Amino acid sequence: MTKHSLHSLLLMACCALAPSCSAQNEPSNDEPAATDSTTTVNKSEAEWREELPHMACFVLREKGTERAFSGEYWDLHEKGTYQCAGCGLALFDSDHKFESGTGWPSFFKPAEGSAIVEKEDDSWGMRRVEVTCSACGGHLGHVFEDGPRPTGLRYCINSAALQFVADSTAVQGVRYD
Numbered sequence: 001m002t003k004h005s006l007h008s009l010l011l012m013a014c015c016a017l018a019p020s021c022s023a024q025n026e027p028s029n030d031e032p033a034a035t036d037s038t039t040t041v042n043k044s045e046a047e048w049r050e051e052l053p054h055m056a057c058f059v060l061r062e063k064g065t066e067r068a069f070s071g072e073y074w075d076l077h078e079k080g081t082y083q084c085a086g087c088g089l090a091l092f093d094s095d096h097k098f099e100s101g102t103g104w105p106s107f108f109k110p111a112e113g114s115a116i117v118e119k120e121d122d123s124w125g126m127r128r129v130e131v132t133c134s135a136c137g138g139h140l141g142h143v144f145e146d147g148p149r150p151t152g153l154r155y156c157i158n159s160a161a162l163q164f165v166a167d168s169t170a171v172q173g174v175r176y177d
């Protein structure tokens, strides 16, 4: 085997790692998933459009914002984990959710420090800090400094960017970190 074809194979194996939000609709005839723990999910925008529901795609891939009080999770009080709707990475925990009155799910801290990426966002004439998923790069929402104690932070997240998994149905033994 040439060096070049080995490289191609490795690339294909990496792509096969990406968990899909609509995996149940696809034949699973890909190579077996590698056990490598890298969580970087790379898909083309066309693939995302095909796989994600309209609102999730609008938020995650186009940095859209759902209307306040329109999402699935702003008023949810169940115990569980909020995962990225794009790639399944655990992002927020119900223990850190609070009533912000904004109409968007709000958390005072992420489930794990490394699960999200924060970067400055100057769009719409405002200086805000954008929050994205560290694994797939999907846009989640913004973080503001007017949250409750102990962090003083308010992660204002779109429901459409999240997938809630109640504690009772959480899959045991699956780790995304």
Ligand SMILES: [Zn+2]
Pocket: 084, 085, 086, 087, 088, 089, 133, 134, 135, 136, 137, 138
């Ligand atoms: Zn993600």
